[in-house]
Amino acid sequence: MIALRVSAVLTLVGLALMVWSILVPTPLPVMLAMTVGQFVGTAAFGIYIYIVVRDVRRVRAVMRAAASARKAELDT
Helix, strand or coil: CHHHHHHHHHHHHHHHHHHHHHHCCCHHHHHHHHHHHHHHHHHHHHHHHHHHHHHHHHHHHHHHHHHHHHHHHHHC
């Protein structure tokens, strides 16, 4: 859960940088949004994808174990 919160905070930081570059279209905010904002957003997305994949793998393992237990129960 902590990683998901980190991902959400990083997403908000990246979004804030993007909005800042739109509201104040001077070179510094635009360059920060294009470099730091993109890195932060990509990191947040990567963390989110990691969390989703980890959760899907965990659920599949639980489902496999339950199916295996059911099959063993039916075989006996």
